[in-house]
Amino acid sequence: MSDVTRLTAAELAEKIHTRELTAEQVTQAHLDRIGAVDDFVHTFLHVDTEGALAAARAVDAELDEGRAPRSPLAGVPLALKDVLTTDGVPTTCGSRILEGWVPPYDATVTRRLREAGVVILGKTNMDEFAMGSSTENSAFGPTHNPWDHARVPGGSGGGSSASLAAFEAPLAIGTDTGGSIRQPGAVTGTVGVKPTYGGVSRYGLVAFSSSLDQAGPCARTVLDAALLHEVIGGHDPMDSTSIDAPLPPIVEAARRGASADLSGVRVGVVSEFAGEGYQAGVQRSFEAAVDVLRSLGAEVVEVSCPHFVYALPAYYLINPSECSSNLARFDAMRYGLRVGESGDSSAEDVMRATREAGFGAEVKRRIMLGTFALSSGYYDAYYGQAQKVRTLVTRDFDAAFDKADVLVSPTTPTTAFKIGERVDDPMAMYRADLCTVPANLAGNAAISVPSGLSDEDGLPVGLQVMAPALADDRLYRVGAAYEVARDRASGGSLVYRVPELRESGA
Amino acid sequence: MTTMVETMDYDEVVERFDPVLGLEVHVELSTATKMFCGCATTFGAEPNTQVCPTCLGLPGSLPVMNGAAVESAIRIGLALNCQIAPWCRFARKNYFYPDMPKNFQTSQYDEPIAFDGWMDLELPDGETVRVGIERAHMEEDTGKSLHVGGATGRIHGASHSLLDYNRAGVPLIEIVTKPIEGVGARAPEVARAYVTALRDLLRALDVSDVRMDQGSLRCDANVSLRERGVSEFGTRTETKNVNSLRSVERAVRYEMTRQAAVLAGGGEVVQETRHFHEADGSTSPGRVKETAEDYRYFPEPDLVPIAPSEEWIERLRGTLPEKPAERRKRIQQDWQLSDLELRDLLNAGAVEVIASTVDAGATPDEARSWWVSYLAQQANTRGVELAELPISPAQVARVIALVNSGELTNSLAKQVVDGVLAGEGDPDDVVAARGLAVVSDDSALNAAVDEALAAQPDVADKIRGGKVQAAGAIVGAVMKATNNQADAKRVRELILERCS
Structure with missing residues (x-):
């Protein structure tokens, strides 16, 4: 394995900007790594070799001319979740129904990455339309967890997180509707951030559940995530729900956190996130992490968020409801898959046949659930009630943040489960989102940072840190402080303990 | 294709039954751009040239509200004496149709921007009727389908359909009346007077082209009958897209005579949408739906709520034009008209077009002479109202100016007007294309x-x-x-x- 692919984004940027390495060399090294291991892990749906090399050369040309780097990450490669549109590059959302669709426009996130000189290597695998917690719902086959080939990398953004753990990319973009950045981060031993809702533009993010979806950074270190967050974040007039305020100073917070001093920081442990359904090793890892925070000077308090137990059921009414409407546009009339066309078929026949053939089982399940939940006569009992729960969850957060600056919990109740283990048990699959969903419902910010390996199965565990809306900087301060202390204690970054991957032809 | 339907003599209808009307008018706003994106709204452009990811509903695209459309909606609400909601949202109306790119329409549902207003109408004999306004809400228009290969131009029987999304996302205001009761035999006349008054009001507000022939003003007429003396409403029908003022009157009248015959024969009126047939003034049932449509409305999560400040509302109130009654009084004085002359002009539907022509620079006498003579003849020949003629007051004013400057003679001017009416463009375009300038060499x-x-x-x-x-x-x-x-x-x- 090339050493270049083991470097962090911050290190790569420094070497590129000081011309120790060219962006093209860095990009080529990652493309080579993808070529070697992606048959094994299957994190990419599309690798844009030519586009990536061209973007890297453009950065090199500018730097060779003596111009200042376009951004702190100029020249650094990145893996983009296949749910964000890319002008001229296929975007499938992991679905057959969009197979072959080439968007005519860039998502705002995509555009900002390009403008910052970040090199987009390709599009990563995901659960179809981001619905799932294992990436097994991709129409194009599952992604394998680099820690254990037989296990899932989490989901829906399993491709993005696994590409980091497989050293195919130093940076990735995910989207988090109920945990799709954080939970894959936790089970692959990488960092994932769900920014405050409205903190990163959703323009060009193919909507699953509009009021919950949020794009965010994935990386191997907290600092790298912060650098990426600053590139993609901030107000966008194309997204009405985008927050019209400056981003909090997140990179500064990550650097400050690296001093590993958390004195004066109040950390709240959410008492509802423990007990039945929590793997013992995960629980022990979490408790050890809390001890580390305490040792860094943080004041640890217990907080109760009594309505969090209703968050998951409410989430599984709101997301299918919005999904049933958002996915109505996939009807074969204008783009994507079209089947069932014959001489006498009506438009409705073609719509029906295409949706039958183009959507997978989980997507259909959610469309049906949501259609039911929004139906007249049921709306108040389901969608209406779920919205009330959402308000109560938000109030729980407000009360908790009166007592604590950040809240902590395990990111997900278990380590990575085996491929196939939960596919026939949707409720078990949905429980993977138990701890992550409240932050989506309330719209506040949360991060998952690796907290070591579970002592019973040797698989990665994540520590979730949650902050109030607009206080994303707190995640980075606490996350970076914890990361430094943990790396110090374990003799280096956890992610380097990923086993060697089987390479193609090897 | 219309089958013979029994109808009752109109006099008998109104003797036995009491009609109740409900009118829904859709107005396309004349904003430069669409409701939720920056695309142009020009009528008649090449198909699918005024589109973008948002109005095509491409995956990932998002709506951004057009502030000018919200202002127009508030001004319309204020002019209709409505309350303006201090806080309201858009909702998604979910149903599948190929000319609707997202398969939901972004509309307003239980939180309209304007509600609970009224408008006074003056009937041709001078009687005033007050019509209650239930609500005025914002929504986006759909694209247009052209069904090819069938006999009727409807989707049924067509071999294929062509879709033009230029109209998709054009801002619409839907204005719904409260039930109009107690107008008896005058119901058809009231319906027409309402749409006429609304059109004039919208024109004075300068928020829409209000061209029924181009679909920028569309009326759906709900009609029901009940036995005289009964207070519960009867079952209603909704006749869709009645696209001229005369048709509004005819459609209401026809539905009254048809429903009366059904009821008198012991039958029940079917609650349904119906199509109006211009040729014979009849209506026929639309496609029968097997199940009631459930639109699964829910608040649009991609848009933020609208919360107009008092200050903003009051500023917009200050931009409202004169009230129609005051305006008439002023016009009568300015133009030095007798009561009878004014009534004749009103009944000819000429007051507003003349006034607009005067606003565009003509003198009242010049404007009047064009609208009550040559243009009145043209309207008569075509069987439309003056305001429905495909020539605008500004265009008439331009023709008058060309005559005054000696560039056109009166007889050339008529040819120019003919050209405009024939769709050859603005007066100057017609002069150039037809080579109609006065030979002054x-x-x-x-x-x-x-x-x-x-x-x-x-x-x-x-x-x-x-x-x-x-x-x-x-x-x-x-x-x-x-x-x-x-x-x-x-x-x-x-x-x-x-x-x-």
Whole structure:
């Protein structure tokens, strides 16, 4: 394995900007790594070799001319979740129904990455339309967890997180509707951030559940995530729900956190996130992490968020409801898959046949659930009630943040489960989102940072840190402080303990 | 295809039944851009040239509200004496149709921007009727389907359909009346008067082209009957897209006579949507839906709520035009009209178009003479209202200005108006395309005069002998030779110069 692919984004940027390495060399090294291991892990749906090399050369040309780097990450490669549109590059959302669709426009996130000189290597695998917690719902086959080939990398953004753990990319973009950045981060031993809702533009993010979806950074270190967050974040007039305020100073917070001093920081442990359904090793890892925070000077308090137990059921009414409407546009009339066309078929026949053939089982399940939940006569009992729960969850957060600056919990109740283990048990699959969903419902910010390996199965565990809306900087301060202390204690970054991957032809 | 349907004599209908009306009017706003994106809204552009990811509903695209459309909605609400919601949202109306790119329409549902208002209408005999306004809400238009290969132009029986998304996302305001009761035999007339008054109001607000022929004003008429003396409403039908003022009146009248026959025969009126047939004034059932449509409305999560401040609302209130009644009083004074003259102009639907023509620079007399004579004839021939003629007051004012500046003669001006009516563009376009400018080049005219004098030497001699009135024949010949494009007065002067 090339050493270049083991470097962090911050290190790569420094070497590129000081011309120790060219962006093209860095990009080529990652493309080579993808070529070697992606048959094994299957994190990419599309690798844009030519586009990536061209973007890297453009950065090199500018730097060779003596111009200042376009951004702190100029020249650094990145893996983009296949749910964000890319002008001229296929975007499938992991679905057959969009197979072959080439968007005519860039998502705002995509555009900002390009403008910052970040090199987009390709599009990563995901659960179809981001619905799932294992990436097994991709129409194009599952992604394998680099820690254990037989296990899932989490989901829906399993491709993005696994590409980091497989050293195919130093940076990735995910989207988090109920945990799709954080939970894959936790089970692959990488960092994932769900920014405050409205903190990163959703323009060009193919909507699953509009009021919950949020794009965010994935990386191997907290600092790298912060650098990426600053590139993609901030107000966008194309997204009405985008927050019209400056981003909090997140990179500064990550650097400050690296001093590993958390004195004066109040950390709240959410008492509802423990007990039945929590793997013992995960629980022990979490408790050890809390001890580390305490040792860094943080004041640890217990907080109760009594309505969090209703968050998951409410989430599984709101997301299918919005999904049933958002996915109505996939009807074969204008783009994507079209089947069932014959001489006498009506438009409705073609719509029906295409949706039958183009959507997978989980997507259909959610469309049906949501259609039911929004139906007249049921709306108040389901969608209406779920919205009330959402308000109560938000109030729980407000009360908790009166007592604590950040809240902590395990990111997900278990380590990575085996491929196939939960596919026939949707409720078990949905429980993977138990701890992550409240932050989506309330719209506040949360991060998952690796907290070591579970002592019973040797698989990665994540520590979730949650902050109030607009206080994303707190995640980075606490996350970076914890990361430094943990790396110090374990003799280096956890992610380097990923086993060697089987390479193609090897 | 219309089958014979029994109807009841109208006098009998109103003797036995009491009609209840509900009118839903959709108005396309004349904002420069669409409701939720920056695409242009020009009518008649090449299909699918005014589109973008958002109005095509491409995956990932998002709506952004058009502030000008919200202002128009508030102004309409204020002009209709409505309350303006201090906080309201858009909702998604979910149903599948190929001309709707997202398969949901972004609309307002239980939180309209304006509600609970009224409008006073004056009927042709001077009686005033107050119509309650239930609500006015914002929504986006759909694309347009052209169904090819069928007999009716409807989707049923068509071999394929063509879709134009230029209209998709154009801002619409839907204005819904409260039930209009107690107008009895005058119901059809009231329906027409309401749509007319609404159109005039919207035109005065300058928020829409209000062209029923182009679909920028569309009316759906709900009609039900109940036995006289009964208070519960009967079952209603909704006749869709009635696209002229006259049709509104005819559709209501027809539905009354049809429903009365059904009820009198012991039958039940089916709650359904119906289509209006211009040719014979009848209505026929739309496609029968097997199940009631469930639109699964929910608040649009991609948009933020609208919370107009008091200050903003009051500023917009300050931009409202005069109230129609006050406006009429002022017009009567300014134009020095008798009550009878004003009533005639009102009944001819001429007041607002004349006023707009005056606003565009013509004098009241000039504007009146065009609208009550030549244009009235054209409207009559076409069977439409003056305001429905495909010529705008501004275009008429331009023709008048061209006459006043000597660039057109009266007879050329009529040809220019014909050109505008035929869809050849603005007056200046017609003048250029048809080559209708007055021939004012004296050398060209002198040549024509010389030719005419040479062709009629006896007349020429009479003129030279002092019989000036004989010049008329030569003038006529010159006008004919110049295709009526010469100024007759100037021709006469030239003839007399030549013969002096």
